[in-house]
Amino acid sequence: MIITCPHCGFSTEVSPENIPADSTEATCPKCKNSFPLQQEGVEGPPAASGTQPDEGEVTCPACGRRQPSGSYCIACGIDYAKWHRRQEQDRADAEQVTCPFCGHVQSLATACLRCGGILSTATSRESIAYAGFWVRCVAAIVDSIAVWILQLLLTLAMGAMVGLIAPNSGSESFASIILLGLFSSAVGMAYYVVFTGACGQTPGKMLLRLKVVRSDGTGMTYGRAALREILGKFVSGITLGVGYLMVAFDDRKQGLHDKIADTCVIRL
Numbered sequence: 001m002i003i004t005c006p007h008c009g010f011s012t013e014v015s016p017e018n019i020p021a022d023s024t025e026a027t028c029p030k031c032k033n034s035f036p037l038q039q040e041g042v043e044g045p046p047a048a049s050g051t052q053p054d055e056g057e058v059t060c061p062a063c064g065r066r067q068p069s070g071s072y073c074i075a076c077g078i079d080y081a082k083w084h085r086r087q088e089q090d091r092a093d094a095e096q097v098t099c100p101f102c103g104h105v106q107s108l109a110t111a112c113l114r115c116g117g118i119l120s121t122a123t124s125r126e127s128i129a130y131a132g133f134w135v136r137c138v139a140a141i142v143d144s145i146a147v148w149i150l151q152l153l154l155t156l157a158m159g160a161m162v163g164l165i166a167p168n169s170g171s172e173s174f175a176s177i178i179l180l181g182l183f184s185s186a187v188g189m190a191y192y193v194v195f196t197g198a199c200g201q202t203p204g205k206m207l208l209r210l211k212v213v214r215s216d217g218t219g220m221t222y223g224r225a226a227l228r229e230i231l232g233k234f235v236s237g238i239t240l241g242v243g244y245l246m247v248a249f250d251d252r253k254q255g256l257h258d259k260i261a262d263t264c265v266i267r268l
Helices: 080-094 133-165 174-199 203-208 222-238 242-249 256-261
Strands: 002-004 011-013 025-027 034-036 057-059 066-068 096-098 105-107 210-214 263-267
Touching (some): 203 210, 256 263
Antiparallel strands (some): 210 263
């Protein structure tokens, strides 16, 4: 017969001839814990049919055997306390989900907290919390302030460098103004492309717990971020802002720049 330890799962085959007839307990050679021994052909007292079970009896939650109350099942040998703890742990694990894009394990949510991928196993596409027009406006204002400060500091540094390299060119020359203007624009574009491509969140979106993701739920790339932040927003701007206003009326809260880049902004 095969004897399995309910504590560590160690099992071994033992000849029935080597087991004393009156043995009721065995000790695991691996974990050294004792457990009830149920020999083949030996049945515990069955519950009488048609009668109420005694108050001192319990039903094994694993095998369903009625038996006198105790810590172990005399039929399958499980430890009741450990069995219940294992079931509670299984239920806790079942309430978590693994992101199919980055493998991050987390509690049920509409999107992965690490990469922003839409978790279709946790919620349907219709229940995803898309970011609306006004909350995105607040995030855009925060980013505009951050970009203005960054542009100011870097432009001043750039102007100082130009003055050191070509002191006779004149800081007010037309070429210097054009150069500093192009540099300032490049800083602004780099701000949005780098942050959005790296994690889908600019500082403004981080503050408001928003994230840019692909429409299929996957994370952003630098190329996709450049398409959205440079070309897409340029098109949204030359339409007199209508491309941005589309966010307020679209079912998935997508602006024209989002539709061009196949992206959407979600709440975390």
